[in-house]
Amino acid sequence: MRRRTLNAELESELATIDSKLSNAGTMADFGCGSGTYLVKARKMGCHAIGIDFSPNALAEVQAKGFQALPVSTATWQTLGSNQVGFFRMNHVIEHLYDPIDTLSHIFSALKPGGFLHIATPNPMGNSARKYRENWFGLDCPRHIMLLPPHTCKALLEARGFTNVRFIYDTHPKDIVRSWAYRLEDKYNWRPSQNVTGLASNIWLNYLAGRTVHIKSLTDDGDRYHITAQKPL
Numbered sequence: 696m697r698r699r700t701l702n703a704e705l706e707s708e709l710a711t712i713d714s715k716l717s718n719a720g721t722m723a724d725f726g727c728g729s730g731t732y733l734v735k736a737r738k739m740g741c742h743a744i745g746i747d748f749s750p751n752a753l754a755e756v757q758a759k760g761f762q763a764l765p766v767s768t769a770t771w772q773t774l775g776s777n778q779v780g781f782f783r784m785n786h787v788i789e790h791l792y793d794p795i796d797t798l799s800h801i802f803s804a805l806k807p808g809g810f811l812h813i814a815t816p817n818p819m820g821n822s823a824r825k826y827r828e829n830w831f832g833l834d835c836p837r838h839i840m841l842l843p844p845h846t847c848k849a850l851l852e853a854r855g856f857t858n859v860r861f862i863y864d865t866h867p868k869d870i871v872r873s874w875a876y877r878l879e880d881k882y883n884w885r886p887s888q889n890v891t892g893l894a895s896n897i898w899l900n901y902l903a904g905r906t907v908h909i910k911s912l913t914d915d916g917d918r919y920h921i922t923a924q925k926p927l
Contacts, residue, residue, distance in 0.1 A: 708862045712922060715810050716741050719780030722803070725766075725797070726787030730756040737761070741781070746770060756894040774804040784813045788847075789838045798854045807849035811856065813921045814833065814864075819843045820917040821865055822873045829880055844919055856923035863916030872915070 716722060716739040724732050728744030729752060745756035757763040764770040772888040788794050801811060804896045814830035817823065818841040820845050823830045830843065842850070848859050 705862065705864055707819065708731055708762065712810075712812050712920070713739075716781055716891070719810070720806075721779050722775065722781035722783070723779050724783045724785070725801070726784060726790075727756055727763075728752050730759050730761055732783060732785065733761050736781075744774075744779075744839075751892055771800045771804065776803050777806045779804045780806055780809050782809065782811045784811070784815075786814055786816070788813055789815050789834075789841055792839055794840060794842070795850060795854070798850060798856075802854045802856065802925060806831050807925055807927045809925045811851075811923045811925075813847065813923075814918060815847070815921075816841055816869075817863070817919045820863070820915045820919070822869045822917045827872035829873055829876040831869050831876060844898075844915075844921065847921055851921070851923045855925065858922075858924045860922050862920040864918040865916035866918055870876060876885070 707849075715733065716736050718742050719736075721744065722736045722741040723746055724746040725746045726737070727733055727747050728749075730745055733743040733745050733756060738825050743761055744754065746766060747753050747756070748764075748766050750765075753763040753765060764773060784801075788797070791797055796811060805811065814836075816838070818832070820832075823832060832838070844861055851859050892907075
């Protein structure tokens, strides 16, 4: 099901996703970073597990009292099968060399009825189409594989997931950063701030926000969220 949202609607949709933590029991955040989402999950009654590639991130998560696991074969064995109620991948899948393998492991670890939430840049979205090679979401070489929504859906369904659902997110910061990259590339313009820093410029975000408001009514967003479940 395709769903385009404005900002208030997006917040409501994401809150609905987060509400599933209350019945998850065990949740795992693949790409947990400093553990901000783990704190939210713990407050909602979850046994929260952080998984990450970064030893520094894992040390920080462990210091906060969470179970911290590296990305490894041993970690999937530790999680076991049919044990996790909620899995999260927030802007992680685009960094993976083998997303199919990871999704297969997640499917195995989820308990029947378990829930998966993925967020990722949308290579078919507004900014990607407009700015092309200057699109901020390319983020080369950090982003290995940018999955169009229909491709991500196909990967999930091939692994056995059902109830696949999209939520699109058009973000002012992505437009501002892409615009700045184009100016750098086309006119050799050098902003007084770095490109990432421009995303915090209040006026640029206001102007981009007006564009977002209009485009979100008709076009796919610069990012998308995709949710899916393991069948009962």
